[in-house]
Amino acid sequence: MNNKKGQVQCINDEILEKLSLKTRNKFLNYNLMSFLKPKHFNFLKQAQKFFEKFEKKNNITHNEDFYEWIPEIGRNGYITRMHKFDNIGLDFETYGMTTEFMRVLAMDFFDPQLAMGAGATVLVVNPLMLHHENVDVRLKALKELVTGEKIACICITEPERGSDAVRMLTTCDEQEDGSFIVNGEKIYQTNGPKADWAVIYAVTEKNNGNTMAQLLVNTSWDGWEVERVNIPWTPRMHIGKETFTNMKIPAEYVLGKPGDGREHLFEGLNLERLGIVCLNLAEAWNAITHAVIYTNMRKQFNKEILKHQGVGFPLSDLWAQTVSMTLATLNICQTIDDKMEKLGTLPKEFNLALGVTASQLKFLSTKLSERVVYECANLMGGAGVCDNTLMHDLLGISRIQEIGGGTRQIQQYIMSYSLRQLFRLL
Numbered sequence: 001m002n003n004k005k006g007q008v009q010c011i012n013d014e015i016l017e018k019l020s021l022k023t024r025n026k027f028l029n030y031n032l033m034s035f036l037k038p039k040h041f042n043f044l045k046q047a048q049k050f051f052e053k054f055e056k057k058n059n060i061t062h063n064e065d066f067y068e069w070i071p072e073i074g075r076n077g078y079i080t081r082m083h084k085f086d087n088i089g090l091d092f093e094t095y096g097m098t099t100e101f102m103r104v105l106a107m108d109f110f111d112p113q114l115a116m117g118a119g120a121t122v123l124v125v126n127p128l129m130l131h132h133e134n135v136d137v138r139l140k141a142l143k144e145l146v147t148g149e150k151i152a153c154i155c156i157t158e159p160e161r162g163s164d165a166v167r168m169l170t171t172c173d174e175q176e177d178g179s180f181i182v183n184g185e186k187i188y189q190t191n192g193p194k195a196d197w198a199v200i201y202a203v204t205e206k207n208n209g210n211t212m213a214q215l216l217v218n219t220s221w222d223g224w225e226v227e228r229v230n231i232p233w234t235p236r237m238h239i240g241k242e243t244f245t246n247m248k249i250p251a252e253y254v255l256g257k258p259g260d261g262r263e264h265l266f267e268g269l270n271l272e273r274l275g276i277v278c279l280n281l282a283e284a285w286n287a288i289t290h291a292v293i294y295t296n297m298r299k300q301f302n303k304e305i306l307k308h309q310g311v312g313f314p315l316s317d318l319w320a321q322t323v324s325m326t327l328a329t330l331n332i333c334q335t336i337d338d339k340m341e342k343l344g345t346l347p348k349e350f351n352l353a354l355g356v357t358a359s360q361l362k363f364l365s366t367k368l369s370e371r372v373v374y375e376c377a378n379l380m381g382g383a384g385v386c387d388n389t390l391m392h393d394l395l396g397i398s399r400i401q402e403i404g405g406g407t408r409q410i411q412q413y414i415m416s417y418s419l420r421q422l423f424r425l426l
């Protein structure tokens with residue numbers, strides 16, 4: 001049996017067997033098969049099969065250091081499917097936002113903390129895709145990340161500048177040869193201590209976002225130091241606090257010159273937030289799947305607990321909300337894919353509208369996922385909160401998602417600002 005191994009077995013063999021990755025994947029597929037295009041459904045099944053085999057072959061208990069799995073996962077093409085990547089010789093057949101959503105679902109069902117960590121590497125892949133300008137070192141870094149040879153982190157947040165990210169304190173000073181010298185501190189970077197590559201943001205004038213630059217950094221360079229921040233809700237993820245001391249960035253690693261960095265930062269945020277939406281939904285589905293299997297098998301008062309209205313009705317309620325949020329997300333993923341297919345890029349107007357949609361979906365899906373996971377754990381009783389299943393990992397992660405990628409209040413700020421803009425058009 002392949003499942004999470006707890007310290008002490010609390011769930012009986014029969015139910016644990018049924019909570020296997022294979023059966024959970026099956027439940028998800030019955031839910032999605034009517035709504036997905038064949039190419040996306042086939043990709044989902046292909047990715048699920050890969051993770052099922054990977055788990056079995058390596059006897060994975062989900063207590064391991066998941067960073068060690070990344071090279072093999074990358075070699076098989078499951079770190080990101082946002083793009084075709086034919087510019088680095090990969091040529092994925094199935095790719096795009098919907099495919100990425102499917103990849104996240106398959107990876108999260110296998111291991112939620114891995115899915116969150118891999119998501120941070122994708123945040124570096126996207127700017128490299130947009131701003132490589134065919135420069136060798138950038139293309140090389142891009143390929144290393146997509147194929148899982150290397151790991152990456154994105155450095156925006158600073159100890160004194162969180163939500164107010166644009167008014168940065170980390171500085172970059174241009175030198176005569178076009179290189180930059182960077183000094184400052186960043187904090188809460190997902191993958192920070194494990195990262196080989198980083199994309200960092202810095203300003204030529206403190207507190208002035210209009211002077212922001214976007215820079216690619218090899219973390220083995222002099223001047224990069226990192227400490228691990230302990231986030232007890234995600235114990236297997238490595239989060240960093242970085243200090244840059246006179247770190248020299250050669251000219252070919254400058255992805256956006258001072259003045260361009262701010263636009264580059266915002267351009268990445270839409271995709272980052274939609275990526276979080278996909279993760280939130282994967283977490284909600286994963287929890288519902290655990291709860292549906294468990295409550296159909298666990299008996300109390302001589303009947304399966306699902307048959308008690310106090311369990312079956314709230315579970316259906318969580319299921320309905322998750323289905324409807326999934327359909328909304330599939331719709332936006334498909335719209336993005338259609339535009340990319342027709343135009344090769346996202347038009348400026350659409351990107352602006354997408355900014356608000358990404359905030360709306362991020363805001364609602366994070367709240368939904370936190371509630372769904374907690375309530376599912378609750379409906380499973382002690383089995384939902386012990387360490388025998390992935391429910392505990394899901395509980396930790398779903399509590400954090402509201403903070404990363406812009407807090408709940410920042411999403412509300414973006415949405416209310418947009419209501420003002422819309423009113424002005426009337």
Ligand SMILES: Cc1cc2nc3c(=O)[nH]c(=O)nc-3n(C[C@H](O)[C@H](O)[C@H](O)COP(=O)(O)OP(=O)(O)OC[C@H]3O[C@@H](n4cnc5c(N)ncnc54)[C@H](O)[C@@H]3O)c2cc1C
Nearest residue numbers: 154155156157162163188189190400403404405406407409
């Ligand atoms: C697990 C995890 C992973 C992360 N990964 C990354 C990463 O990979 N890269 C990276 O750069 N950062 C990352 N972050 C950082 C994250 O983006 C920030 O934590 C977040 O932007 C909030 O910043 P802060 O923590 O400084 O909180 P603060 O900005 O200090 O906010 C504290 C509280 O004040 C509220 N607040 C602030 N301003 C306003 C306002 N104007 N109106 C109303 N309320 C307001 C906030 O909503 C929040 O509730 C991560 C964080 C976590 C927890």
